[in-house]
Structures are given as C-alpha cells and as structure tokens.
Amino acid sequence: MAMTPTRVLGPAIAALVVVLLTGCTPGPAPAPVGSSTSDGSEHDVSHRGPEPTAMSYENGVETWDLTVPPSVEAFGIDTDVPENTAALVGAYASTGPGGRPVRLLLPGGEEVQVQATQVIFDALDSKEERTDDSGAVTLPEGRLFHLQVDALTVEGADAGVDGYRDVLRQLDLPSTSVRELQDKVAAADSVDPVDASQPVGANASVPKTNGLDFGVSSSFRPNDEPLLFALRLNGAWDPVPIP
Numbered sequence: 639m640a641m642t643p644t645r646v647l648g649p650a651i652a653a654l655v656v657v658l659l660t661g662c663t664p665g666p667a668p669a670p671v672g673s674s675t676s677d678g679s680e681h682d683v684s685h686r687g688p689e690p691t692a693m694s695y696e697n698g699v700e701t702w703d704l705t706v707p708p709s710v711e712a713f714g715i716d717t718d719v720p721e722n723t724a725a726l727v728g729a730y731a732s733t734g735p736g737g738r739p740v741r742l743l744l745p746g747g748e749e750v751q752v753q754a755t756q757v758i759f760d761a762l763d764s765k766e767e768r769t770d771d772s773g774a775v776t777l778p779e780g781r782l783f784h785l786q787v788d789a790l791t792v793e794g795a796d797a798g799v800d801g802y803r804d805v806l807r808q809l810d811l812p813s814t815s816v817r818e819l820q821d822k823v824a825a826a827d828s829v830d831p832v833d834a835s836q837p838v839g840a841n842a843s844v845p846k847t848n849g850l851d852f853g854v855s856s857s858f859r860p861n862d863e864p865l866l867f868a869l870r871l872n873g874a875w876d877p878v879p880i881p
Contacts, residue, residue: 681738684731690714699751700730701741704850707785708875713759726761737790742871745848750808752869760784763880780877786862789869795823796869802856805869806842811855816838819856826860834861837868849876 683700692703692712706712715728732738732755740754761783768777792798803816819840829838839857846852852873858865 654781662690674710684733684736685714685729687714687716687728691759694771696741698791698829699739699741700754700757703743704785704852704873705743705745705848708761708878710761711879713761713783713785715759715761723798724762728759730757736805744809744844744852745850747842748809748844750805750854750871752787752871753803754787754789756786756788756789758788764881778877781873781880782877784878785871785873787871791840791872792867792869793864795820795865795867798856798865799823801867801869802854804869805854807842811844811854812844815842818855821860823865824864826858828859835859843850844864850874 652786667752668789672811681698686864688711689743690702690713690774692706693714694701694703710717710726710728713728715726717726717728737753737755740757741749741751743749761781763781764777764779767779768773770776789801792801799816799819801821806813806816822838822840837857837859841851841853841855843851850873852871854869854871856867856869858867
C-alpha cells in the first residue's frame with residue numbers, strides 16, 4: 639500500500655488484513671454500476687456483490703452512512719464465496735481516471751468528502767483472540783470490519799498539503815499534522831537514497847465514537863519526481879459477533 643497507516647489500525651492488524659486480502663480467491667469480474675450526477679453526467683463504479691444499504695446518492699454524490707451498525711448488508715459485501723476465502727470484501731472502484739465524489743457520514747456528526755478512486759470494505763472473522771509475546775491483543779475475537787477510501791492521487795507539494803489540510807478542516811481536526819507533512823516535504827531531498835522509496839507522511843484521527851476509529855493520512859515517496867501525494871481515509875470498527 640502506498641500510504642502510511644493511521645492509528646485506527648494497529649500495525650499487526652493492518653499487516654494481517656493486507657496479507658489476507660491479497661490472498662483472497664478472486665471472483666467473477668465485477669459489474670459496472672452507473673451513478674448519475676446533478677449535471678447529468680455519470681460516474682461508473684465497478685462492484686461485485688449485493689446493493690449496500692448504507693450507501694445512497696445525494697445530488698450525484700456517493701454517500702456512505704457510517705453511523706449504522708457495521709454489517710455485510712450495510713456495506714454490500716458478498717458472502718457467497720469459497721469457504722477458504724480469508725476475508726470478505728466489498729470494493730467499489732472507479733472505472734474512469736478522474737474518480738468520483740464520495741462523502742462519508744461519521745457517528746460523531748462529522749462528514750468528509752473526497753474525490754475517490756476506490757472505496758473498500760472488508761470483514762475479517764477472528765474466531766479467537768490473538769496476542770503478542772507481551773500479552774497485548776493484536777487481533778480481537780469477532781467479526782472485524784474495516785474501511786479504506788483512496789482519494790485521487792495529486793502531484794506536487796502544494797496540492798498534496800492543501801488536500802490533506804482540507805480533509806482536516808472538514809473533520810474539524812487541528813492542523814498540527816499539516817506542519818509535520820510540510821516538514822517531511824522540506825526534508826525530502828536529504829532522505830537517505832536507501833530509504834527514499836519508502837512512503838512518509840502524516841496522519842490524524844477523530845475521537846472514537848460508537849465503536850468506530852476513523853482517520854486520514856497523506857503520504858509520498860521522497861524519491862518521486864515530481865512528488866505524488868496519496869490521501870487515504872481509514873476506518874476500523876470494534877468487533878461484532880460472528881453470525
């Protein structure tokens with residue numbers, strides 16, 4: 639993944655989810671779904687699975703209501719998959735190069751809108767709690783729902799910083815981490831060439847509400863020329879019982 643993970647997914651959980659998703663058994667090619675905008679144009683979105691009950695279109699904007707309890711029905715996750723499938727996935731990918739407007743409604747009353755290329759939900763069933771050598775829980779028991787929204791990649795430090803700042807403003811978050819991102823941009827030329835291909839950036843999170851951890855991150859690779867900034871929104875819910 640191109641982005642620096644936010645704190646909403648612990649490093650162990652995030653790494654496990656990546657491994658599991660990359661090991662999923664592929665299904666049939668997803669069918670395109672068209673969404674009409676207020677100006678009459680359409681955004682084609684590719685999705686395989688049932689219609690999500692938590693998604694609607696408001697003035698042509700794909701809107702996800704994350705105030706509802708997490709479920710496969712809410713997020714349109716296909717459960718008709720082989721038994722050995724590691725994680726259940728509901729993915730909504732833009733078929734055009736410019737992405738489409740996506741708005742997320744959060745339990746705390748915040749909302750955020752970005753020009754997104756993909757929205758991915760996954761459900762991971764953990765039948766028993768897992769801990770590390772120190773006894774800390776790395777994977778709780780239950781069904782774990784996660785969300786990843788990838789915004790359109792932008793070119794140049796100004797565009798990257800402005801995009802990140804705008805999301806912080808929408809979420810009513812302090813701009814402290816904007817300075818962190820700017821400092822890393824300023825130091826890009828001095829990064830050791832061995833490490834310059836690794837993404838660096840900044841992240842911030844909203845207060846956890848109704849079991850949802852939610853955050854935003856922006857990252858770039860110091861050796862890119864020009865610099866390309868990837869903006870990502872991440873969510874992770876407290877575990878729910880496995881049906």
